[in-house]
Amino acid sequence: MQIHAVSLAAALLALAACSEPPGGNGAAAAPARSPGGFPAPDRPVAPAVTDTWSSGPDRDAADESGQLIRGLQITPGMAVADIGAGSGYHTLRLSPAVGREGAVYAEDINEAYVAGLKREAERRGLANVKIVVGTPEDPKLPPGAVDRAILVHMYHEIANPYALLWNLAPALKPGGRVGVIDIDRPTQAHGVPPGLLECEFGAVGYRMVDFQRLRGGVGYLAVFEPPAPGQRPRPADIQACDAPD
Ligand SMILES: C[S@@+](CC[C@H](N)C(=O)[O-])C[C@H]1O[C@@H](n2cnc3c(N)ncnc32)[C@H](O)[C@@H]1O
Numbered sequence: 001m002q003i004h005a006v007s008l009a010a011a012l013l014a015l016a017a018c019s020e021p022p023g024g025n026g027a028a029a030a031p032a033r034s035p036g037g038f039p040a041p042d043r044p045v046a047p048a049v050t051d052t053w054s055s056g057p058d059r060d061a062a063d064e065s066g067q068l069i070r071g072l073q074i075t076p077g078m079a080v081a082d083i084g085a086g087s088g089y090h091t092l093r094l095s096p097a098v099g100r101e102g103a104v105y106a107e108d109i110n111e112a113y114v115a116g117l118k119r120e121a122e123r124r125g126l127a128n129v130k131i132v133v134g135t136p137e138d139p140k141l142p143p144g145a146v147d148r149a150i151l152v153h154m155y156h157e158i159a160n161p162y163a164l165l166w167n168l169a170p171a172l173k174p175g176g177r178v179g180v181i182d183i184d185r186p187t188q189a190h191g192v193p194p195g196l197l198e199c200e201f202g203a204v205g206y207r208m209v210d211f212q213r214l215r216g217g218v219g220y221l222a223v224f225e226p227p228a229p230g231q232r233p234r235p236a237d238i239q240a241c242d243a244p245d
Pocket of ligand 1: 085107164
């Protein structure tokens with residue numbers, strides 16, 4: 001009976017030692033990393049709540065699509081990936097803009113959203129729309145397939161942004177660009193402060209090459225050059241950016 005009491009105490013001590021944070025002696029726990037070794041974002045991630053960005057400002061009146069197409073120099077024949085396409089506000093407008101020789105990869109992690117978009121693209125006869133179901137860490141695009149990738153009013157919802165950006169880079173052709181439209185406000189309020197965005201892209205080896213405020217209250221467009229092949233950092237070397245105060 002006494003022996004049992006001693007072994008119970010020893011077991012409790014061992015359990016307490018196991019649950020001590022890395023570093024021990026009260027040292028701060030290392031930031032969380034995913035199984036792939038990528039850091040978790042060190043700031044809130046907004047919940048995904050809808051398949052279309054809120055129509056507070058009128059996106060058509062603001063010509064959000066035209067501003068995106070001009071800002072990213074999207075031309076007929078290009079292949080564009082619409083990451084977080086949702087109901088396809090931009091996919092449905094980009095499809096005629098890139099034409100029969102071009103393609104739009106409409107990607108989302110929510111299969112039901114892109115299933116609805118697939119039906120709508122078929123109804124409109126948009127044969128160049130290709131539906132892709134991705135994961136929060138990987139858009140699952142074919143390598144070397146796209147000239148432009150767009151992330152419109154969705155970056156703040158990406159649960160694993162460092163992993164997603166790392167896995168997106170090989171999908172871009174040489175000279176490819178990534179365009180982000182978002183609102184300059186905290187991520188928990190469904191926006192992204194531009195400095196935070198530049199830091200998180202920079203941590204994965206992207207370089208911001210253009211930034212402009214869009215007309216009509218629809219936010220800003222930030223344009224990034226991806227890391228060259230072989231230039232992506234090792235996932236374990238990526239450091240999470242601090243959220244602004
Ligand atoms: C507010 S909606 C915006 C939809 C569309 N881009 C627009 O401008 O109307 C955000 C979309 O991002 C998708 N999403 C969230 N996290 C994602 C991720 N890691 N990869 C791809 N899509 C994601 C959601 O499922 C949702 O469809």
